[in-house]
Structures are given as structure tokens and as C-alpha cells.
Amino acid sequence: MTKSTVNETERMVVTRVFDAPRELVWKAWTDPKYVMQWWGPKGFTASVCKMDFRVGGKFLICTRTPDGQDFWHGGEYHEIVPHEKIISSMYFSDSEGNKVEPAQLGIEHEAIEGAHDVILFEDLGNGQTKLTFIGNETMESAKDSGQLEGMNQVLDKVVAVVTKLAQAK
């Protein structure tokens, strides 16, 4: 087994390739108008979505279950690298965005204190975008994630420049 496979099983990672340019996927993720349209599993809707999209800014989303129950999720943006990466946290909240312990809502779920979600936007170069969601990271490892991808992109650019130079000869 390779190292990355081990990482995949250790962490909660969800990836998806979208047939759209990165700017568009970024917009769909960061504009409440669009977030409301895709938030939550099948049959769930977002009845409220407020986003103060900046570092230190907060968001508040009301998730409505198929049987009409409302759950409020609050969160905060910790790091934003435009079109590349977002580090945010999410927690259960009241309708004002104040943190609520899941047990109070009757949810058997112990939130990991200080856990962060990392969302990576990767331009695949053919009009497609790879989105990677990494859940429950510590801030330290959240900061490190995506740097390998960033490095690969830089290397790709170097390769492109080198190829061009070689052709010009």
C-alpha cells in the first residue's frame, strides 16, 4: 500500500472532479446564492445561508431534513487562498450562530475540538476542476495540506516553459 492510500483511510477525504473551470467551482462554493442550491445530502435543503466570506468571517446555514427538521450549522473561515484553498471550521449552532453542544440537540456526536475542514480546488488544466474535502484536520496539518498539489502545479508550469524553450530551439 502506498503512503497516500493510508492517508485516505485515516482521514475523511471526499474528492470529486467537476467538468467546469476552477473559477466557477470556487464561485459555487463561496457565493451563498449557489451554496443554498447544493448544500446537504439528497432531499435536504438549506433554508438560510449567510456567509461572511473572509478570514475570520463566519457562516450560518440552516439545514432542513427531508422530514422538515431544522439544524443550524455555524462556522468560521480560517484561511482563504483565492481559487485554491479554504480552511474552515463547522459546528452545530442556534439560529443566531452561537455554538451548541450536539448532545443538547440529542445528537450522539462528539465534535472534535479545534478540528478544521480543508477544501482544495485544483485546476486539472482541461477545463476540469478537482475538489478535495478533508474533514477534521488539526490547524497545523490543515495548513500543510494542498502544498504538495501546489508544488506539482508549479512543476507542471516549469515543464511547460521548458518544453516551449526546447521547441523554440
Add this chain to the structure above:
Amino acid sequence: MISKHIAYLVRARIVIKTKRGRESVCTLRPEAIKTVRDWAFSYRRFWEESFDKLDVVVKQMKKEESGDDKKHGERDRADGRHKSF
């Protein structure tokens, strides 16, 4: 030390320890594992299915954007300007 590992499992209520004289008997609580599995499953489902819907939204956005481009193109032509290809 293995006892330290077991202590964590006991604290997490995944293992139950019972004393039998000088021996400790450990019993696994599979239902505790199920709680974790259920949580992981619903967590993953939340994002997988959100991504399904995001795919639909992004496709719609793409359509709208290319529709806008067409409109711009028409306006360009109406202005007598030409796009150079």
C-alpha cells in the same frame, strides 16, 4: 505498554474490562464501533451527496455563462465588431 492502550479503549467505551482474580478480561463492544461507523458513514454521505448537487449547480452555472457569452457575441456583431479567431 499494552495496558495504556486498553485504558484508552475502556475510556472510549469500546472495550469493557472485568476483573477475575488476578486476570483482567476484556470484552469488545461492537455496538460502539457501529456508532463510529454510522457517524463516518453519514458524514461522508453528507459531502458525497452535496457534491452530487454541486455538480448540477456548476453545470447550470456553466450553461448560463456560455449563454451570456452568446449574448455578448450577438451584441458584438450588432455593433459591427468582429471577433478575431
